[in-house]
Amino acid sequence: MKHSASNWITDILQQQDLPPVSDWLSELRRKARDQANQLPLPRRKQEAWRYSRVDALLKQSFTPVVQPPNGSGLEMPQSLSPHVLVFVDGWFNPALSRISDLPQGMVLGSLREHLDDASVKAHLGSLANSGENLFSALNSALINDGLLLKTGTGTEVESPIEVFYLNSQAEQPLLSQPRNLILVEENSKLTLVEHFLPGMGNAYFHNSSTEIHVGEKARFSHYRIQDEATDAWHLSNIHLVQAASSHYHGITLSFGGKWARTEYKTRFAGEQAVCDLRGLYLVGDQQLSDFHLDIHHDQPACHSREQFKGLLHGKGRAVFDGRILVERIAQLTDAQLTNDNLMLTRDAEVDTKPQLEIYADDVKCSHGTTVGQLDPQQLFYLRTRGIEEQQAIHMLCAGFAGEIIEHMHLPHLREQAGERLRRTLDRL
């Protein structure tokens, strides 16, 4: 059955019978629903969608998961962390999770269980604008559950928190829509690791939305590892706001899915904040990976560094669209954006578009992109040292990717990422 444009969204929205929530959230949902019904479908004519076709996605019908799934067939993922949270089809699954003792005042768990908290009411939807595009409207229209993380002020959490987004087995493709709210409050320090994995699912659409507020002098390390199923669609929408002198350190590794898009929208709410944003994508046949960054320097003396690297093999496709906007008020901004792509085959393809828009006059900004192949000189050098060609290629690819991976301060994540890379390269 062929779906016309508006049918796609109405089909999804009418299928469900949402469990009731508080009035304020019903209102938020209703508003988003109206927007979803009115917003145009993403089209290639729109700049933000020019290179990442969504035609196939919009031809597929999806069933939203409106009741907590039982998580059958799923096991608690292996993790060294005392805090492991599992979300199945976007819903928190307590049976598969474990949360150890938390510092006084810290909240960690299911958003749904805290819908009446004042801070949830105050912050949910404050950054993510459901009118932005169809997918964010869709997420807001069906808000049910997601991750809630609120540190309280001056909280240092030593152990990283590990979150796993898994999927149920299903006859019809499911729509998984975690809605996450992360409040790293003043003077707090925290590391969060998010894993996006198939679980039992194969063809599903992960459409998550995450709002992050980093308070004054807070430090937040945020590692995201996307390794969805081969037939899955993945869209992550991340909204970030940073208060004065805060530090956000974010790394996204994009390995899986047939269509995976990550959108970052960041801005500052105070001076002297630092935003380090890094990403690595590995794509091959039947895969598209897409990063969209919107870095908004609207405060003076903030520092941002965006470093993204891609390894493309087979007929892999990637899109990188990174924009830094420096407002007139944002004097003394230091912003650097780079995107480097290593093409292992002739058939791989990347569209990269860095943009720098500067309205202040006393700033240090730069951007640069490269698209290249393995350097024959480097390969020759390794071979003269006795290393066989295939191994030399591995070493150079691992070295290329390593410049992103090395920034993850958790050794087990670096190892996992290295191992994941090796598995793919071994098959080439």
Next chain:
Amino acid sequence: MLSINNLHVEVEGKEILKGLNLEVGTGEVHAIMGPNGSGKSTLSYVLAGRDGYEVTQGEILFDGKNLLEMEPEERAWAGIFLALQYPVELPGVNNMNFLRESLNAVRKGRGEQELDAVAFMKLVREKAASVKLDEKLLKRSVNAGFSGGEKKRNEILQMAMLEPRLAILDETDSGLDIDALRIVAEGVNLLRSAERSIIMITHYQRLLDYIEPDFVHVLADGRIIRSGGKELALELEDKGYAWVLEENAA
């Protein structure tokens, strides 16, 4: 050990080596000198097996085996080592891992057991000290951001680790000040042995003040036009290349 007979090599259709002959015996140190563009670097790349160098005539025998049929890594296993004029930077490839991969690949290729982590660490520390390479450089990416002297010392460290039977030093003195040159030369001298042959390719005589050759050859226009003992280098220093070139033309 090495026997080069009537070697003709083309690069991008242009003949660079035009009938080069050279015999290097076990344990001998040969210096190949010559003006720019004479084919010195081409010779070193052909010996190491770089792509893009087409041998149109002649042969190279290494221990009686046809070197030209071997891949670059197979030559390394057989005991050939090329210290590059411009050591390549490998961003993201850790120097220590690189040395370990390299040593174990060569050992495996030679049918020897791979070294375990402890034995490797011991060896690499000892060798790094012998070429006065700061251990901090072992933790960095290979050659990335190294000074000229550090890059050359890193090459000599690799040579010390791999213990080649034939080492080719391509313009190892280029870009080095006297102090750096002395350290590199000391490293090379430590590796001189009755089982190891060395070919030094250089434009200038000064390297030979520190590493004394048994034989000196002058390479010009793709051929060796004169060979002699170390005194030939001094004569060249004194009279310049023009002197041999003229004599040769006469």
